[in-house]
Amino acid sequence: MTMLKGLRLVVRPGGFLKLGGVVALAVLQGIAQTLGVFSVAPFLGAASNPSAFRQSILGHALANWLPGASNAQILAAAGAASLAMLVLGNALTVAAEHARSRYAHDLEQQLRIGLLADLMRKPYAYFLSTSSTALLKILLDDTGAVASRLVLPAIDMVARSLLALLLVAGLVALDPWLVLAGVVALALHFAIVIVAIRRRALASSERLKRNIPALYNELMHILNGAKPIIATGTHRYFVGRAARASKAVVRSRSAAYS
Numbered sequence: 216m217t218m219l220k221g222l223r224l225v226v227r228p229g230g231f232l233k234l235g236g237v238v239a240l241a242v243l244q245g246i247a248q249t250l251g252v253f254s255v256a257p258f259l260g261a262a263s264n265p266s267a268f269r270q271s272i273l274g275h276a277l278a279n280w281l282p283g284a285s286n287a288q289i290l291a292a293a294g295a296a297s298l299a300m301l302v303l304g305n306a307l308t309v310a311a312e313h314a315r316s317r318y319a320h321d322l323e324q325q326l327r328i329g330l331l332a333d334l335m336r337k338p339y340a341y342f343l344s345t346s347s348t349a350l351l352k353i354l355l356d357d358t359g360a361v362a363s364r365l366v367l368p369a370i371d372m373v374a375r376s377l378l379a380l381l382l383v384a385g386l387v388a389l390d391p392w393l394v395l396a397g398v399v400a401l402a403l404h405f406a407i408v409i410v411a412i413r414r415r416a417l418a419s420s421e422r423l424k425r426n427i428p429a430l431y432n433e434l435m436h437i438l439n440g441a442k443p444i445i446a447t448g449t450h451r452y453f454v455g456r457a458a459r460a461s462k463a464v465v466r467s468r469s470a471a472y473s
């Protein structure tokens with residue numbers, strides 16, 4: 216509950232409608248991926264015993280959809296449907312991960328630049344009594360932590376909870392052995408997807424090693440020179456430079472899922 220309350224507070228700049236779309240896409244991705252993996256079991260059953268599969272509920276449905284089709288045609292239709300579900304599930308996985316990451320890091324960008332703009336509106340005396348290092352930590356580390364440690368986990372928690380409720384409702388009517396086979400296949404599938412995502416994340420971390428120091432330098436330049444910047448009225452120019460450097464950082468983080 217604490218995580219959800221924190222999410223409610225920080226998502227306001229990004230809008231709840233956009234957050235709802237990201238969560239809905241994540242739930243849809245989970246449903247499509249689960250259905251795709253579970254569809255493998257009926258296809259394997261059709262391949263091992265086409266006649267028995269034809270007498271099943273799914274077999275009857277395919278036979279009614281393809282009247283007069285042979286067992287081989289029914290098998291081909293079951294295989295095509297299973298493959299289509301797997302492809303759809305994988306495509307939605309990529310889309311959901313990209314949308315989730317993009318939303319969190321766009322929110323990070325808004326928080327950082329909003330805070331920086333607010334700082335530049337502070338009176339001259341504020342910077343005489345406030346440490347530039349403390350301000351830099353807030354702008355660089357704390358805003359990034361909001362995205363990685365609050366927004367992303369909270370979106371995952373909400374999406375997975377909704378998906379679990381939907382799956383529990385749907386699995387009640389299924390055969391236990393079919394469910395077990397689907398769970399094993401789903402676990403293997405997720406393991407493969409996670410490995411691929413981690414590889415992208417490693418590549419993204421290399422870009423971050425280059426972009427974060429650049430953002431650090433821009434922020435230090437502004438904070439150390441806040442007094443002359445405010446005195447000369449050039450804060451918009453320097454905030455714009457920091458915004459571009461910050462955008463490079465969040466793009467590097469989002470690239471792990473794009």
